[in-house]
Amino acid sequence: MDGVRRGEVNVLSGILSRSDPRPSVLPDGLRVLRSGSATQGVLTTNEEFSAWLREREATDSMTVEQVPLDDMRGWHFSAGRAALVHDSGKFFSVGGVDVSRTGRGPRSWQQPIIRQNEVGILGLLAKEFGGVLHFLMQAKIEPGNRRQVQLSPTVQATRSNYTKVHGGASTPYLEHFLRPGRGRVLADVLQSEQGTWFLGKRNRNMVVETTDDVPVRDNFRWLTFGQIRQLLTVPNMINMDSRTVLSCLPSDTSGWLFDPLAGNGDCADPEFAFDLQRSLQASEAEGRHTDAEIISWLNDVRIDTAIELRPVGLAQLEDWELSRSRIEHRQGKHFRVIGVSVASGQREVTQWAQPLIAPCDVGLVAFLTRRINGVLHILMRASVEAGFLDVAELGPTLQCNPATYADLPPQERPRFYDYVLAARDNIRYDVLLSEEGGRFYHAECRYLVLECDAEPAVLEPHPDFRWMTVRQLMALLRHHNYVNVQARTLLACLHALW
Amino acid sequence: MDGVRRGEVNVLSGILSRSDPRPSVLPDGLRVLRSGSATQGVLTTNEEFSAWLREREATDSMTVEQVPLDDMRGWHFSAGRAALVHDSGKFFSVGGVDVSRTGRGPRSWQQPIIRQNEVGILGLLAKEFGGVLHFLMQAKIEPGNRRQVQLSPTVQATRSNYTKVHGGASTPYLEHFLRPGRGRVLADVLQSEQGTWFLGKRNRNMVVETTDDVPVRDNFRWLTFGQIRQLLTVPNMINMDSRTVLSCLPSDTSGWLFDPLAGNGDCADPEFAFDLQRSLQASEAEGRHTDAEIISWLNDVRIDTAIELRPVGLAQLEDWELSRSRIEHRQGKHFRVIGVSVASGQREVTQWAQPLIAPCDVGLVAFLTRRINGVLHILMRASVEAGFLDVAELGPTLQCNPATYADLPPQERPRFYDYVLAARDNIRYDVLLSEEGGRFYHAECRYLVLECDAEPAVLEPHPDFRWMTVRQLMALLRHHNYVNVQARTLLACLHALW
Numbered sequence: 001m002d003g004v005r006r007g008e009v010n011v012l013s014g015i016l017s018r019s020d021p022r023p024s025v026l027p028d029g030l031r032v033l034r035s036g037s038a039t040q041g042v043l044t045t046n047e048e049f050s051a052w053l054r055e056r057e058a059t060d061s062m063t064v065e066q067v068p069l070d071d072m073r074g075w076h077f078s079a080g081r082a083a084l085v086h087d088s089g090k091f092f093s094v095g096g097v098d099v100s101r102t103g104r105g106p107r108s109w110q111q112p113i114i115r116q117n118e119v120g121i122l123g124l125l126a127k128e129f130g131g132v133l134h135f136l137m138q139a140k141i142e143p144g145n146r147r148q149v150q151l152s153p154t155v156q157a158t159r160s161n162y163t164k165v166h167g168g169a170s171t172p173y174l175e176h177f178l179r180p181g182r183g184r185v186l187a188d189v190l191q192s193e194q195g196t197w198f199l200g201k202r203n204r205n206m207v208v209e210t211t212d213d214v215p216v217r218d219n220f221r222w223l224t225f226g227q228i229r230q231l232l233t234v235p236n237m238i239n240m241d242s243r244t245v246l247s248c249l250p251s252d253t254s255g256w257l258f259d260p261l262a263g264n265g266d267c268a269d270p271e272f273a274f275d276l277q278r279s280l281q282a283s284e285a286e287g288r289h290t291d292a293e294i295i296s297w298l299n300d301v302r303i304d305t306a307i308e309l310r311p312v313g314l315a316q317l318e319d320w321e322l323s324r325s326r327i328e329h330r331q332g333k334h335f336r337v338i339g340v341s342v343a344s345g346q347r348e349v350t351q352w353a354q355p356l357i358a359p360c361d362v363g364l365v366a367f368l369t370r371r372i373n374g375v376l377h378i379l380m381r382a383s384v385e386a387g388f389l390d391v392a393e394l395g396p397t398l399q400c401n402p403a404t405y406a407d408l409p410p411q412e413r414p415r416f417y418d419y420v421l422a423a424r425d426n427i428r429y430d431v432l433l434s435e436e437g438g439r440f441y442h443a444e445c446r447y448l449v450l451e452c453d454a455e456p457a458v459l460e461p462h463p464d465f466r467w468m469t470v471r472q473l474m475a476l477l478r479h480h481n482y483v484n485v486q487a488r489t490l491l492a493c494l495h496a497l498w
Numbered sequence: 499m500d501g502v503r504r505g506e507v508n509v510l511s512g513i514l515s516r517s518d519p520r521p522s523v524l525p526d527g528l529r530v531l532r533s534g535s536a537t538q539g540v541l542t543t544n545e546e547f548s549a550w551l552r553e554r555e556a557t558d559s560m561t562v563e564q565v566p567l568d569d570m571r572g573w574h575f576s577a578g579r580a581a582l583v584h585d586s587g588k589f590f591s592v593g594g595v596d597v598s599r600t601g602r603g604p605r606s607w608q609q610p611i612i613r614q615n616e617v618g619i620l621g622l623l624a625k626e627f628g629g630v631l632h633f634l635m636q637a638k639i640e641p642g643n644r645r646q647v648q649l650s651p652t653v654q655a656t657r658s659n660y661t662k663v664h665g666g667a668s669t670p671y672l673e674h675f676l677r678p679g680r681g682r683v684l685a686d687v688l689q690s691e692q693g694t695w696f697l698g699k700r701n702r703n704m705v706v707e708t709t710d711d712v713p714v715r716d717n718f719r720w721l722t723f724g725q726i727r728q729l730l731t732v733p734n735m736i737n738m739d740s741r742t743v744l745s746c747l748p749s750d751t752s753g754w755l756f757d758p759l760a761g762n763g764d765c766a767d768p769e770f771a772f773d774l775q776r777s778l779q780a781s782e783a784e785g786r787h788t789d790a791e792i793i794s795w796l797n798d799v800r801i802d803t804a805i806e807l808r809p810v811g812l813a814q815l816e817d818w819e820l821s822r823s824r825i826e827h828r829q830g831k832h833f834r835v836i837g838v839s840v841a842s843g844q845r846e847v848t849q850w851a852q853p854l855i856a857p858c859d860v861g862l863v864a865f866l867t868r869r870i871n872g873v874l875h876i877l878m879r880a881s882v883e884a885g886f887l888d889v890a891e892l893g894p895t896l897q898c899n900p901a902t903y904a905d906l907p908p909q910e911r912p913r914f915y916d917y918v919l920a921a922r923d924n925i926r927y928d929v930l931l932s933e934e935g936g937r938f939y940h941a942e943c944r945y946l947v948l949e950c951d952a953e954p955a956v957l958e959p960h961p962d963f964r965w966m967t968v969r970q971l972m973a974l975l976r977h978h979n980y981v982n983v984q985a986r987t988l989l990a991c992l993h994a995l996w
Contacts (some may be wrong), residue, residue: 119801124771179798188794204797250790254782291976292748296686300677303617389887390978402536478789479889479977 001398002443012267028186028250032225033258035066035133035216036300036495039226039266045130052221055140057149062217063343068325072339072353081322082313083115084337084355091158092116092439094327094337094355096312096320097199099386103305103459104463110318112327112337113199113387114357114439116158119190122241123155123177126186126209127222133208134222136173139237143342144356145238150227150434154220156241170336172217176208183210187248189462190480191488194435195385197335197357199309200388202480205248205294225249225495230266235432236444243433247488251280251474265444272376272428272451273498279376279470288467291475296484297466301382301392309386323394335359335403338441356441361403362432363445365486367494368397369428370453370467377467379458381415383484393484394476397465415462419455449491449497470494526684526748531756532724533631534993537724537764541627541905550719554637555647556868558717561841562641566823570837570851579820580811582612582835585859587883590614590937592835593852594810594818595697597884601803602961608816610825610835612855612937613658617688621653622743624707625720626678632720633705634671634712638737639937642854644942645734648932649726652718654739668717669969674706674865681708685746688978689986690891691725691881692933695833695855700887700978701739703746716803723747723993728764730994731925733930734942738987741931743866745986749778749972770926770949771872771996777874777968784873786965789973795964796980799890805883827851831902833857836939848900854939859901860930861943863984864918865992866895868951868965875955876967880915881982891982895963913960917953927991945988947995967993 026034040046059449071078084093093115125136140152157171175181186207193201211427216222223231228246231237238246258277267273284290289297314322319330327337341353368379383395398416405413429449436443452458473491476482483491524532538544568575572585580969581593591613598606623634638650655669673679684705691699697820714720721729728736736744756775765771783789787795810989812820817828823836840853843902866877881893896914903911950956971989974980 185788185790185794187790188797190797190800204801206794247658290683292683292685293977296704298681299688302688303702478793 003404006436010078027252027254027256029252029254030127030256030258032132032249032251033253035086035135035225036223036229036498037226038132039230040225041227042132042224043134044227046227049221049223049227053139053149053388056219058434060075060139060141060149061345061366062143062148063139067264067341067353069327069339069355070324072341072355073298074353075339075355077314080313081315084314090118095315096317098310098312098385100308100310101305101384101386102308107373110312110320111115111316111386112317112320112357113195113335114201116201118159120158120161120203121155121174121177122153122203122245123157123173123206123208124242124245125173125176126207127211128209129222132224133209134224135230135476136220136349137242139219139221139224141344142239143354143441144437145181145239145342145434145437146442147238147434151231151237151242152239152438153242153245155305156438159269162210165317170291172220173214174209174213179414183212186250187245187478189248191244191248192481193244193485194390195383195387195484197240197387197394197440199441200389201387203244205245207245207249217232229495229498232493233429238436238492239434240436240485244485244490246492246495247478247483251477253473255283256286267498269428269497275371275376276470276494276498281473282375282471284472286373287469287472288372291472293388293471294465294466294468294476296381298392298394300463301384302390303375305384305391306475307384307386309387327473333360334401337394340441357443358441359401359438359443361479363401363403363435363443364417364420364448365396365397365445365490366398366448366450367487367490368417368420368450368452369414370451370455372467375469378471378473379452379465380468380473380487381465383487385484388481388484390481394468394473394483394487395397396487396490399484399486416458420448420450423448423450426454428497429490431493433489433493437466445486445489449490449494453454506889508546509948519772525752525754526872528754529626529631529848530747530749533633533723534727534996535629536722539725540630540722542725544725547719547725550940551637554717558637558639558647559642559843560639560646563839565837565839566990567825567835567853567866569821570839570853572851573853575812578811579813579912588616590961592812594812594815595884596783596808596810598806598808599610599803599805599884608810609820609832609884610812610815610818611701612695613697616657618656618659618701619653619672619675619704620651620701620720620739620743621655621671621706623652623671623681623712625676625704625709625974626707626710629721630722631707632722633726634714634718635721635726635740637719639842640737641838641852642935642937642939642941643694643734643737643932644940645932648737648935648975649729649735649736649740651743652742654936656929667838670718671712673711673895674708674710674712681710683707684748685743685976687739687746687976689742689746689981689983690886690979691742691983693881693891693982695884695885695914695938697885698887699885701742703743705747721882727993727996730991731750731770731927731929734932736990737932738934738983741987741990742983744990744993745981746975749969751779751976752852755779764894765996767926767995772994773869773874774968774996775818778972780851780873780967780969782970784871785967785970786870786875789970792964792966792970792974796880796890796892799882799962800888803882805882805884805886805887805889821956827858831858832899838939839897842952855937856939857899857939857941861899861933861941862896862915862918863894863943863988864896864946864948865985865988866914866948866950868949868956870955870965872989875967876961876971877950878971879963879969881925881985886979886982888979892966892971892980892985893990894985913962914956915923916953918948921946921948924952926995929991929994931987931991943984943987945991947988947992
């Protein structure tokens with residue numbers, strides 16, 4: 001621990017200090033960080049949580065069987081086998097699309113893609129117990145989950161869910177996220193999801209604080225942010241929907257200073273933890289680029305790149321084969337579209353069928369980090385994805401499916417691909433996490449955070465990459481369509497490192 | 499002047515103070531405010547500016563003649579008179595659209611609308627002279643301008659302009675806004691334009707600071723922000739493109755305090771001026787709503803309202819009549835589409851024709867303001883406009899074409915319509931300003947800012963309205979698609995009031 005740097009942040013108490021000592025209500029960002037220090041639990045001890053989770057795993061179950069796409073009850077192909085649609089015409093559909101990308105790196109291809117126009121709610125309910133913010137997490141099974149029970153936000157509902165298109169029961173706790181009667185909004189942002197699998201999909205990420213009495217159902221538990229932070233190191237435990245909502249939690253401490261080490265002795269790498277918090281509080285002048293320069297760079301990519309989409313029937317897709325049972329790429333790359341029949345004793349409806357996207361391998365997603373002028377920065381990539389509403393968003397340094405590159409020479413692999421695979425001593429985070437199990441089948445990515453201070457290549461200027469402080473990224477997370485879902489996962493996971 | 503409030507902001511020098519006295523580079527927001535204090539000019543005196551403007555008005559001219567739509571050289575109707583398109587297939591086109599709005603206030607209608615997919619650049623070049631930021635303003639004539647010469651930003655260029663689709667000369671100073679060689683970016687935001695006249699139109703609003711030597715062409719002059727602020731009180735002087743770029747200027751003073759009255763004795767209402775600056779520096783806790791609550795409210799409107807657009811041929815539009823010469827509403831409401839033939843001795847090309855939208859009356863646009871807990875707030879309306887990329891943006895309290903309501907009973911007029919028309923003593927700003935003369939013919943709006951502390955009705959809760967501080971609005975202007983073009987004009991005009 002570097003004494004000079006501790007001195008700089010002028011820590012007065014164990015947890016908080018402020019250069020301006022006027023009494024004031026704590027900013028929400030600081031209340032979240034304080035909750036993050038409660039790693040042992042307050043309302044639910046870690047032992048109680050573990051016992052509850054074992055019980056959920058023993059009690060809840062879901063039988064998932066692969067069935068041919070033609071045999072999915074409630075689904076049919078539209079005329080000419082153009083698209084796979086739900087009999088209600090709602091929910092979601094799988095169609096084909098022809099993508100032409102012009103500008104830097106022009107190319108074109110065809111692929112199946114999920115269309116889901118409605119905006120769902122990913123809602124996390126918060127409440128203070130004993131002066132500490134708690135979050136109501138749900139043990140939830142999704143048909144695509146390899147690890148069946150994962151922790152989801154309080155509410156994870158498409159509009160079809162809560163308007164009951166597929167005949168299920170009402171969504172518990174939904175009323176806390178709707179007007180009237182909604183509590184205090186801590187965060188509310190429309191965010192994109194996987195732009196390579198979804199066309200224009202967005203979810204509304206909400207964190208709402210209540211002071212109401214909230215009855216706790218069997219498959220829900222109140223956890224501190226500290227407990228959740230630690231669970232982010234357990235493979236396939238915190239689901240994608242939780243991760244994206246957690247990334248949107250308030251982080252602005254409005255001039256208050258926070259010492260991550262004062263309240264928590266469990267941290268694996270105190271220096272990295274300290275530098276993370278310092279980067280979260282870095283002023284604009286401490287960043288490699290100003291906020292305006294970052295947005296300007298993203299605007300350059302958005303203006304210089306054009307994406308043209310043209311609908312194509314599933315049966316007409318080049319390079320893809322549509323059979324009775326599935327849709328798959330002729331070279332076995334990218335993903336398959338499969339059908340599943342689901343039986344559940346615990347979900348809203350007990351029997352249903354649906355298509356799922358099954359990726360052909362485990363994704364590789366990484367943040368490269370390093371100190372620049374003493375402040376930790378993350379190397380962000382402008383990620384152009386066909387399904388985005390506005391061409392490009394900030395993505396992780398690396399985001400790819402390795403199988404796509406297995407037969408290609410090194411120079412055609414993504415930048416930093418070999419570097420990430422070769423990493424050993426500089427790995428700060430390396431956990432396998434699932435993508436959304438309601439749409440994706442056994443979709444897992446290896447999420448990594450690397451420290452790259454010793455690697456000069458990362459400093460080479462490149463039009464697709466920019467270094468940003470954690471504060472800059474967290475500030476952009478308050479607004480729609482800046483940060484993609486893989487980067488949001490890694491930003492949530494950074495909290496596991498302090 | 500209220501001494502207690504002066505004391506609160508702890509003014510140490512005539513212009514600047516800071517609670518934390520560490521030496522530091524001035525934040526850009528403060529450099530802009532400092533330039534705003536230079537109302538007498540630095541590089542160009544006000545007398546020199548006036549002489550130059552008179553000279554431009556004497557020298558530059560444009561002959562604009564109305565011609566039938568069928569006779570516009572370079573333009574033709576597509577098959578079935580469906581749309582009016584440029585022979586190059588680029589530039590812009592006028593087509594018809596059927597709009598269905600569901601959710602709160604469902605209704606549907608048809609109208610002509612401009613399609614212009616390409617993103618243009620509205621670029622303002624900045625440079626420091628004598629320690630004061632200056633901005634390179636252009637005296638520019640557009641065919642739709644009633645007052646021919648207006649002040650535009652340094653660069654006002656569609657992509658067709660600068661890739662020379664219509665055969666003009668290259669755009670001066672454009673290189674300062676393109677990579678490589680671009681200077682320091684002070685602002686760069688993709689912003690919407692009139693969503694009732696344009697389909698999905700966006701422009702890139704840029705302010706770039708250079709340290710290069712910049713040759714000054716005859717129709718350009720460097721002005722301080724103080725000079726520009728004062729010109730915002732002259733009818734039809736600062737054009738729409740200037741106003742939207744000016745609204746995006748940096749305003750964050752990062753903890754530095756600014757006394758608007760120390761450097762400027764010209765201000766008409768010192769108390770309002772002081773309260774404006776205080777609202778610009780108000781903390782989140784001083785606002786009626788938190789930042790997250792404002793965004794949450796806008797998300798509610800975006801999710802609860804659906805806009806469906808369906809292309810309709812111009813000849814098939816209900817309620818509109820397409821003749822050889824023009825397109826007009828059968829009841830004479832809304833606007834006409836007319837053709838003009840233009841001859842200019844000063845523009846890139848000397849002769850061209852084009853369609854223009856000619857509104858049927860002078861628009862009425864107003865901010866209602868009042869102090870809430872001592873802090874000045876503006877009443878913003880969630881403005882749902884058919885051409886917006888994302889359903890709704892923050893608009894002024896009132897924004898309408900009075901002719902639309904001339905024959906309707908009072909209860910069907912927009913909220914605060916009669917209140918604004920009846921205003922007398924509480925008017926702080928009231929100036930006629932032009933909309934973009936490159937697309938609109940003699941399109942003017944009366945822009946007003948009213949003080950409404952004495953009016954209890956403005957505090958009645960309403961789902962379409964929220965009170966915001968100036969700081970909250972300015973912060974959202976750093977991001978795309980939050981604040982509509984009429985509200986951006988009024989936010990620029992607020993600077994005329996200190």
